[in-house]
Amino acid sequence: MPLDERKLDVLRAIVEDYVATQEPVGSRALVERHHMRVSAATVRNDMAFLEDEGYIRQPHTSAGRVPTDRGYRLFVDKLSRIKPLSPAERRAIERFLIGAVDLDDVVHRTVRLLAQVTGQVAVVQYPSLSRSSIRHLELVGVSTTRLLLVMITDTGRVEQRVIELPETVDDAEVSAIRTVINEKLVGKRLSETPIHIQALVDEVDPTRIGMMSSIAAVLLETLIERTDERMALAGTANLTRAGVLDFHGSIRPILEALEEEVVLLKLIGSAGEEPLRVRIGDENEIEHLRGTSVVSTGYGPGATIVGGLGVLGPTRMDYPATISAVSAVARYVGEMLAQA
Amino acid sequence: MPLDERKLDVLRAIVEDYVATQEPVGSRALVERHHMRVSAATVRNDMAFLEDEGYIRQPHTSAGRVPTDRGYRLFVDKLSRIKPLSPAERRAIERFLIGAVDLDDVVHRTVRLLAQVTGQVAVVQYPSLSRSSIRHLELVGVSTTRLLLVMITDTGRVEQRVIELPETVDDAEVSAIRTVINEKLVGKRLSETPIHIQALVDEVDPTRIGMMSSIAAVLLETLIERTDERMALAGTANLTRAGVLDFHGSIRPILEALEEEVVLLKLIGSAGEEPLRVRIGDENEIEHLRGTSVVSTGYGPGATIVGGLGVLGPTRMDYPATISAVSAVARYVGEMLAQA
DNA sequence: GACTGGCACTCGCTACCCTGGAGTGCCAGG
DNA sequence: CCTGGCACTCCAGGGTAGCGAGTGCCAGTC
Numbered sequence: 001m002p003l004d005e006r007k008l009d010v011l012r013a014i015v016e017d018y019v020a021t022q023e024p025v026g027s028r029a030l031v032e033r034h035h036m037r038v039s040a041a042t043v044r045n046d047m048a049f050l051e052d053e054g055y056i057r058q059p060h061t062s063a064g065r066v067p068t069d070r071g072y073r074l075f076v077d078k079l080s081r082i083k084p085l086s087p088a089e090r091r092a093i094e095r096f097l098i099g100a101v102d103l104d105d106v107v108h109r110t111v112r113l114l115a116q117v118t119g120q121v122a123v124v125q126y127p128s129l130s131r132s133s134i135r136h137l138e139l140v141g142v143s144t145t146r147l148l149l150v151m152i153t154d155t156g157r158v159e160q161r162v163i164e165l166p167e168t169v170d171d172a173e174v175s176a177i178r179t180v181i182n183e184k185l186v187g188k189r190l191s192e193t194p195i196h197i198q199a200l201v202d203e204v205d206p207t208r209i210g211m212m213s214s215i216a217a218v219l220l221e222t223l224i225e226r227t228d229e230r231m232a233l234a235g236t237a238n239l240t241r242a243g244v245l246d247f248h249g250s251i252r253p254i255l256e257a258l259e260e261e262v263v264l265l266k267l268i269g270s271a272g273e274e275p276l277r278v279r280i281g282d283e284n285e286i287e288h289l290r291g292t293s294v295v296s297t298g299y300g301p302g303a304t305i306v307g308g309l310g311v312l313g314p315t316r317m318d319y320p321a322t323i324s325a326v327s328a329v330a331r332y333v334g335e336m337l338a339q340a
Numbered sequence: 341m342p343l344d345e346r347k348l349d350v351l352r353a354i355v356e357d358y359v360a361t362q363e364p365v366g367s368r369a370l371v372e373r374h375h376m377r378v379s380a381a382t383v384r385n386d387m388a389f390l391e392d393e394g395y396i397r398q399p400h401t402s403a404g405r406v407p408t409d410r411g412y413r414l415f416v417d418k419l420s421r422i423k424p425l426s427p428a429e430r431r432a433i434e435r436f437l438i439g440a441v442d443l444d445d446v447v448h449r450t451v452r453l454l455a456q457v458t459g460q461v462a463v464v465q466y467p468s469l470s471r472s473s474i475r476h477l478e479l480v481g482v483s484t485t486r487l488l489l490v491m492i493t494d495t496g497r498v499e500q501r502v503i504e505l506p507e508t509v510d511d512a513e514v515s516a517i518r519t520v521i522n523e524k525l526v527g528k529r530l531s532e533t534p535i536h537i538q539a540l541v542d543e544v545d546p547t548r549i550g551m552m553s554s555i556a557a558v559l560l561e562t563l564i565e566r567t568d569e570r571m572a573l574a575g576t577a578n579l580t581r582a583g584v585l586d587f588h589g590s591i592r593p594i595l596e597a598l599e600e601e602v603v604l605l606k607l608i609g610s611a612g613e614e615p616l617r618v619r620i621g622d623e624n625e626i627e628h629l630r631g632t633s634v635v636s637t638g639y640g641p642g643a644t645i646v647g648g649l650g651v652l653g654p655t656r657m658d659y660p661a662t663i664s665a666v667s668a669v670a671r672y673v674g675e676m677l678a679q680a
Numbered sequence: 681g682a683c684t685g686g687c688a689c690t691c692g693c694t695a696c697c698c699t700g701g702a703g704t705g706c707c708a709g710g
Numbered sequence: 711c712c713t714g715g716c717a718c719t720c721c722a723g724g725g726t727a728g729c730g731a732g733t734g735c736c737a738g739t740c
Contacts, residue, residue, distance in 0.1 A: 024732090026731065026732050026733085027732075027733080028731085028732080029731095029732095038683070038684085039683070039684050039685075040684090040685095040732095041683075041684055041685070041686090041734095041735095042682085042683055042684070044732090044733070044734075045682095045683090045734095047733090048733090048734080058732090058733085059692095060690090060691065060692065061690055061691065061692095061732090061733075062689080062690045062691050062692080062731075062732050062733050062734095063691080063692075063731080063732070063733090064731080064732065064733095101501065102499075102500060102501060102502075103500075104570070112599075135480070135482070135488075136480040136488070138478045138480075138490065140475065140476040140478075140492060142475070148475075148476070148492065150478065150490060150492065150498065152480065152488065152490065152500065156500070158490065158498045158500050159442075160442060160443075160492065160496070160498050161441065161442060162442075230444070234599060235599070236576060236595050236598075236599070237592055237595035237596040237599060239595075240591055240592040240595065251580055251591075252577055252580040255576050255577035255579075255580065256577040258576075259452075259574060259575075259576070259577060364703090366702065366703050366704085367703075367704080368702085368703080369702095369703095378712070378713085379712070379713050379714075380703095380713090380714095381705095381706095381712075381713055381714070381715090382711085382712055382713070384703090384704070384705075385705095385711095385712085387704090388704090388705080398703095398704085399721095400719090400720065400721065401703090401704075401718095401719055401720065402702075402703050402704050402705095402718080402719045402720050402721080403702080403703070403704090403720080403721075404702085404703065404704095
């Protein structure tokens with residue numbers, strides 16, 4: 001029992017109207033707004049069918065229909081035509097991103113841009129460490145038994161960590177070690193560094209083995225154990241937009257979820273494979289976020305992906321617009337990173 | 341017409357009860373709850389007086405009384421006894437802050453801690469650049485005409501910036517310049533660096549003047565023009581707490597204000613002079629935040645102040661508890677920074 | 681067989697009224 | 711200066727009625 005053309009039209013119309021008005025849509029209004037060639041009664045029959053199939057539902061007997069998660073899913077997969085961005089929007093994006101001075105700035109601008117363009121909550125993951133490679137390692141003597149390790153990645157991220165040494169060092173020695181570790185590690189992907197670090201310890205001059213072990217331990221910790229990826233968030237005020245009122249009562253759990261970085265990461269971080277992902281309502285694993293939809297994608301210079309970004313909003317969002325905004329922003333950010 | 345002792349007691353009781361119950365407090369209930377030696381009628385007279393003086397008001401004729409901003413102000417200045425933290429709270433603070441691996445981590449932990457302890461929205465400013473001094477400057481060649489400048493401050497902040505050079509350099513030269521700028525600038529407070537940077541350009545070997553100017557320009561920009569201080573935020577979910585409902589309708593403007601870094605800075609950043617600042621309702625300059633109160637203070641290693649932190653909540657907050665939590669957290673963070 | 685018009689029915693929403701209770705202001709008396 | 715009492719105000723909550731939108735179903739038409 002496949003859905004015939006007209007039933008699909010009806011579903012599409014319901015989704016579009018509901019997204020636009022935030023109110024259950026009835027058969028009569030639907031026929032009028034969309035100049036359908038059939039009568040309201042016919043549409044009612046189609047609606048009854050769509051309801052049986054689980055694509056729409058009635059909030060109460062004798063109210064209009066509202067799409068279900070399943071209905072949105074079908075809409076997104078089959079019914080929505082991609083809405084290209086207006087030239088004005090494109091320009092806005094470009095203007096907003098140009099002039100960023102460093103990585104922090106890029107990320108902040110991006111997340112605010114995304115929130116503004118989509119009118120929803122935006123999340124941007126900083127370029128992931130494990131997908132970046134090392135551009136430079138720096139050792140700075142803080143005292144005779146403490147070093148500061150600074151790592152700079154090709155995506156512009158900087159991480160630093162204090163190293164406690166078992167013995168004292170002088171500047172010449174620090175300098176020598178710096179040279180060695182840079183030789184061995186620069187250009188390597190972070191995910192492949194552990195073996196090289198091991199090699200460092202194995203090959204080092206025996207007189208320096210204690211020190212090198214300390215450094216290696218901190219390096220490993222910095223590079224690998226640190227899953228603690230950073231995120232930026234913007235647009236939480238959009239959660240309170242007028243017309244999102246029944247959403248309103250549930251604003252609390254959403255804000256709570258958004259404060260958990262781990263949750264955010266799950267949300268938009270692992271968007272590795274698919275080009276763009278849409279998770280609707282209950283498709284979300286995170287319990288607090290049932291009732292919201294997430295549109296996310298990866299970004300990065302060229303074809304490589306170094307991080308994720310996306311937006312979160314009520315299931316009744318404007319999917320075509322959101323999808324094109326998210327992918328456009330990801331594309332522009334990728335270009336920015338490629339230049340830098 | 342100074343307020344006599346009993347009137348002050350009445351005001352204090354009104355504030356405490358209102359903060360506890362979130363409901364207008366009437367004369368009878370007040371007498372009972374606080375075992376006052378006088379009758380309700382007497383209290384009513386005092387209330388009428390306090391109302392004339394602008395310390396309390398009635399939401400509607402024949403409802404109980406509610407403190408005004410002015411009433412809270414008097415309460416905070418004169419009537420509240422400081423509530424010392426419980427040992428459990430102290431331990432919680434310590435446990436929460438111990439184990440932070442880097443500055444980012446310290447700031448994040450602090451802001452979450454503060455939000456959790458006070459049950460309000462917390463804001464922490466990263467150690468301010470202009471109040472820090474330079475620990476180390478690093479130059480990394482990215483290509484033959486581009487350098488990456490990395491600055492590390494004594495508070496652990498790291499800033500980086502790309503420098504475009506007018507001519508090519510080799511590694512030896514980069515290294516020489518690195519040595520020079522470190523000699524001249526390490527240990528200097530950022531606010532006093534501009535003259536030293538100028539000196540650098542003036543004294544440099546003429547063959548390198550072009551390059552040094554580029555570097556100096558970027559340095560100046562990084563150090564001075566960059567007012568763009570960073571902030572961390574947590575606890576926005578607390579805005580939706582039950583019992584904060586009339587606060588509820590106005591949640592939107594608050595979230596909006598909180599997304600403006602500039603606003604946040606004004607809020608808690610400039611807490612330079614006074615040890616601890618409480619701004620109540622309309623005392624706030626920021627229009628969106630009328631109706632909220634802000635408790636903020638500075639923090640830093642030892643006696644120096646490198647940044648601000650604070651919380652924001654409804655005017656009907658528990659001031660004594662909030663004040664002691666904010667100052668305790670600031671003190672602990674200061675100690676952490678002093679050790680690092 | 682598919683579509684249409686009509687009709688009875690359901691049910692949420694709003695407005696309205698009413699009453700109960702809490703709280704006040706004021707006054708006369710201690 | 712304080713107290714008890716009293717009349718008054720006004721919010722909150724609950725119950726009711728009417729309205730309107732929308733549905734499901736049925737008989738009729740192309």
